[in-house]
Amino acid sequence: MSQPLAQQERFNTARVVQLATVAALGGFLFGFDTAVINGAVTPMRNEFGMGAGLTGFVVSSALLACMVGAYAAGSLADRLGRVKVMIIAAVLFTISAVGCGFAFGPWDMIFWRAIGGLGVGAASVIAPAYIAEISPASIRGRLGSLQQLAIVTGIFVALLSDFAIAAAAGGGGEPFWFGMAAWRWMFMAEVIPAVVYGVLALTIPESPRYLVAKGEHEKGREVLARVLLTGVDERIAEIKRTVTRDAKASLADLRGASGKVLPIVWIGIALSVFQQFVGINVIFYYSATLWQSVGFTEEDALMQTVITSITNIVVTLIAIALIDKIGRRRLLLTGSAGMFLSLGTMAWIFSQAPLVPGPDGSSMPVLGDTEGVVALIAANAFVVFFGMSWGPGVWVLLGEMFNNRIRGTALGVAAGAQWLANFAISTSFPGMAELGLWFAYGFYTIAALASFFFVLRYVPETAGKQLEDME
Missing domain, CATH: 1.20.1250.20 (MFS general substrate transporter like domains)
Known part of the structure; x- marks a missing residue:
């Protein structure tokens, strides 16, 4: 309907x-x-x-x-x-x-x-x-x-x-x-x-769905009428159907009749964790240090960081053009496959690189000219595939996949999990890198592969659906 x-x-x-x-x-x-x-x-x-x-x-x-x-x-x-x-x-x-x-x-x-x-x-x-x-x-x-x-x-x-x-x-x-x-x-x-x-x-103006949930139906209708040119009354009727007047959502609302956390909440948390476990913030937080550690000059390393940030903006524009046309699931699956290949390439290159003593006494890999170019291409390919899929796609899904009753609370829990995962990955990278950059990127490669099968099995398609139709 x-x-x-x-x-x-x-x-x-x-x-x-x-x-x-x-x-x-x-x-x-x-x-x-x-x-x-x-x-x-x-x-x-x-x-x-x-x-x-x-x-x-x-x-x-x-x-x-x-x-x-x-x-x-x-x-x-x-x-x-x-x-x-x-x-x-x-x-x-x-x-x-x-x-x-x-x-x-x-x-x-x-x-x-x-x-x-x-x-x-x-x-x-x-x-x-x-x-x-x-x-x-x-x-x-x-x-x-x-x-x-x-x-x-x-x-x-x-x-x-x-x-x-x-x-x-x-x-x-x-x-x-x-x-x-x-x-x-x-x-x-x-x-x-x-x-x-x-x-x-x-x-x-305030969100019309929040206003209706608070019983301010006419205000909600006025706000919606500024956006929609048709079907305002029908949309208000559907919002009323899916929210409870004056109800205040809490953590208890994230549990179903059985007392267990709703599956859709777990899906939101897992999406958030996978978005971080592929290691995207290692690229942004440690990229300059990373490239210097494998033989690039400080100037070249900083230039790569700038190029990476510009690349991320460009591919996000690509995602904006595609996300409503091909859907959220297909975009995420494409991104997972691309991240798996690019991260796997980096893990393989670092696993084959010879080790030499670093300035602080630790061992550091050294990449040859060819390997260095391939690693740079793979790193930027990873940013491209992430930026056109999991970067914007997860935020879009988190904003729309929960029903009106629990959206704010469930989104808060999922985003909280994302920041915890970000902290875990960011703080663990230096220790993982000491074991070997191949080990760190190997972990991110496995996470990218797991994210593909997770989306394939569990993530619902939300493109084109009204928020009132989210279960």
Whole structure:
């Protein structure tokens, strides 16, 4: 019944794109906040006199806060509304940016980074939920992919901002405006997009599905009427059918009649974990270090990092063009197959590379000219296949695969699992690399293969379905 209705829907394209773009600004800050520390790590470490362990925790502590923020945002979104959580996230981003800029030592830096992590976690939940709930079914995948496009754009802008500030000051540790070190201004640059996000969030309406769930049916209808040109009453009727007035979702709602966690929740958690277990953030967090460790110069390694971030933006645009045409499942399956082949190639090359003593006494692989080129191609192929599939695809699915009753809470749990998996993979890579880069990439290869069969067996196709038809 609803498939033909989804196909016949007429809508105000400009309006719905505007709403989705504002919501996706949370994704931009998500990417900016997680990447901005890259340019500040070394000068900050030198100024605070931190060892390697403490420096690592300053960087990774934000990921644990992201997990808490994602979990809390899911419940808050169901209680306070989607827009209010966006505003809360914007405030957290602003406080974190200023706090990090004026930090006087590692321990308060950890605190301010954690505040930003709460904002990142909240943004990772609220943007896909709002976009899914405001979008017409026929273009929901493309609009949901704006979240991933915003994330990778935020990463790129953060790296560019760090470079520009360091270049203007003559180095990240050199004094810049008002005598403050340049690395501090790298953090404070985030104030600008954070304030813009908060101000624009005040201009968009609340999700119609949230309003109906709260019994504000007429307000929900008014919001939906600004987006849909046809079928507004039918859509409101279906929303009413799938939500309970004044009900507040909780963790208990994620369990079925048997008392066990609903299968769709486990699928969402597994999608989140697989997205991280293929090792994508190793490429973004450690790529410069990785390429230097196998013989590339620092300049060449940094250039590869920039190329990787640009590549990720381009392939996300490809995903936006494809996701509603070929469906979510086919996109994920294609991505899993491509990641398996590219990661397997890297694992094989590193397993065959001769080892030589490194500067710190540990053994490091050395790639020949041919092997180095193949490894670079494979690494960028991995980014291409991830960026056109699992990058945007998982966020789209998490925003739409849960029913109206549990969407906010279930999305919060799944996103929380994603941040925990991110933390586990990011912190385990140095230890795995000590055993051998072949071992680390071998693990990611196995995860990519497992993700293929998981999607094939368990992940439902949601393209073209109304949110009210999600079980």
